[in-house]
Amino acid sequence: MLYLQLFWEFFKTGLFSVGGGLATLPFLYDMAKKHPDWIDASSIMDMLAVSESTPGPIGVNMSTYTGFKTGGVLGSLMATMGLVIPSVIIVLIIAGILTRFKESKYVQAAFYGMRPATMGLIAAATIVVIKEALMDTSALAKGDLLGLFEPVSVIYCIILIMLMSKLKVHPIVFVAVSAVIGCFVKF
Amino acid sequence: MKKLLVIYWTFFKMGAVCFGGGYAMLPILERELVKKRGWTTKENLIDYYAIGQCTPGVIAVNTSTFVGNEIGGIFGGIMGTLGFITPSIIIITLIAALLSNFAHIDMVQRAFGGIRICVCALMFMAVAKLWKSAVKDMLGTVIFIMVAGCSVFLDISPVIYVILAATVGIIADKIKSTSKE
Structure with missing residues (x-):
C-alpha cells in the first residue's frame, strides 16, 4: 500500500512538473505537507544540496531519496519509477508525431501559460527555502x-x-x- | 538484445557523469551520442532537448527516451532511460543510507547548516536564470504573480495551478486569434 502511494505521488509529480529539475520542488513541498512522515522541509533542502553535488537529474535524486527514507530500496525504486513512467510514455507517443507536436498551436499556447506558472511555483518554493535557512x-x-x-x-x-x-x-x-x-x- | 544492452550501458555512463542536469549535460550528450556513437545528429539532439523542456517530467529522462527510441524503438527508449537513471538511484541510495547513520553527529549537522545557505544562493541563481525564458510579457507576469502569491498563502496542489495556467494560455491564444480576424 505504501509502495503504491509512493508510486502514485511521484507519478503525479512526473506528470505535472514541466521544465525539469527545480520544477519538482513545489511538488515535494506539497508532499511534505500531505505526508509529513515521508519527508520534511529541511531534508528536502539537504537533498537539494546532495543533488547538486552528485551526478544525475535532480528529480530522480529527490524521488530516490524520499522513496528510500520512506520504504527502503523498494520504496526508492517505486518512487523513481513513478516519476519517470509518465515522461517515458509521453515522449514515446510524441516521438511519432514530433513535428506536428512542435508546431501545434494548442501545445504552444498551453506551454505559454504553463511556463510562468511553473516559475511562480518555483518562486514560492524558494521562499520556503529562505524561511528554512535564513x-x-x-x-x-x-x-x-x-x-x-x-x-x-x-x-x-x-x-x-x-x-x-x-x-x-x-x-x-x-x-x-x-x-x-x-x-x-x-x- | 545486444543493441539494447549497448544503449543501456551508454546511457548508464552518461548518467554517472552528468551533474545537475539542465544545459550542463548537453555537451556530454553531444560528445557521446553524436560524435562517438553517431546515433543521432546535433540538430535532433537540440530538438529533443527543446521538446524535453516543454513536456512533463525530468528533462534528462525525456531526452534519453527520445534518443533511445530513435536508435532502438520503444525498448531502446526504455533502456536508455533506465540506463541514465540507474547511477542516480545507486548513488543516492548509498548517500541516504549513510546520512541516516551520520545525521545525528554534531559536526554533520553544522556542515548542513552551511550547506543550506548555499542551497538558498543556488536557488536564487537558478530562479534568476529561469526567469528570462519563462516570463516574457504582461500575461506571463500576471500568471507568475498569481501562482506565486496563491501557493505561498493557500494550500492547493501544484497540479491545479499547472492545469489552470495551461487553460489560460489556450484561451488567451483563442482571444488573440479571433481579435485579429
Missing part, C-alpha cells in the same frame, strides 16, 4: 521583527550569490566550501 520564525511569535533574519546567514548568502555570478565554477565547489565553513561558524 530566518528564525520563532522571533515572529515574540513580535521581534529585527530578530526575524539571522544576520550572519544572510550576509554569507549574499556573498555566495555575488561569488556565483562572478565565478564560473561548479556548484559542488560552493557546496563543499559551505560545508567546511558551516563546521566552524554556527549558522
Whole structure:
C-alpha cells in the first residue's frame, strides 16, 4: 500500500512538473505537507544540496531519496519509477508525431501559460527555502521583527550569490566550501 | 538484445557523469551520442532537448527516451532511460543510507547548516536564470504573480495551478486569434 502511494505521488509529480529539475520542488513541498512522515522541509533542502553535488537529474535524486527514507530500496525504486513512467510514455507517443507536436498551436499556447506558472511555483518554493535557512520564525511569535533574519546567514548568502555570478565554477565547489565553513561558524 | 544492452550501458555512463542536469549535460550528450556513437545528429539532439523542456517530467529522462527510441524503438527508449537513471538511484541510495547513520553527529549537522545557505544562493541563481525564458510579457507576469502569491498563502496542489495556467494560455491564444480576424 505504501509502495503504491509512493508510486502514485511521484507519478503525479512526473506528470505535472514541466521544465525539469527545480520544477519538482513545489511538488515535494506539497508532499511534505500531505505526508509529513515521508519527508520534511529541511531534508528536502539537504537533498537539494546532495543533488547538486552528485551526478544525475535532480528529480530522480529527490524521488530516490524520499522513496528510500520512506520504504527502503523498494520504496526508492517505486518512487523513481513513478516519476519517470509518465515522461517515458509521453515522449514515446510524441516521438511519432514530433513535428506536428512542435508546431501545434494548442501545445504552444498551453506551454505559454504553463511556463510562468511553473516559475511562480518555483518562486514560492524558494521562499520556503529562505524561511528554512535564513530566518528564525520563532522571533515572529515574540513580535521581534529585527530578530526575524539571522544576520550572519544572510550576509554569507549574499556573498555566495555575488561569488556565483562572478565565478564560473561548479556548484559542488560552493557546496563543499559551505560545508567546511558551516563546521566552524554556527549558522 | 545486444543493441539494447549497448544503449543501456551508454546511457548508464552518461548518467554517472552528468551533474545537475539542465544545459550542463548537453555537451556530454553531444560528445557521446553524436560524435562517438553517431546515433543521432546535433540538430535532433537540440530538438529533443527543446521538446524535453516543454513536456512533463525530468528533462534528462525525456531526452534519453527520445534518443533511445530513435536508435532502438520503444525498448531502446526504455533502456536508455533506465540506463541514465540507474547511477542516480545507486548513488543516492548509498548517500541516504549513510546520512541516516551520520545525521545525528554534531559536526554533520553544522556542515548542513552551511550547506543550506548555499542551497538558498543556488536557488536564487537558478530562479534568476529561469526567469528570462519563462516570463516574457504582461500575461506571463500576471500568471507568475498569481501562482506565486496563491501557493505561498493557500494550500492547493501544484497540479491545479499547472492545469489552470495551461487553460489560460489556450484561451488567451483563442482571444488573440479571433481579435485579429
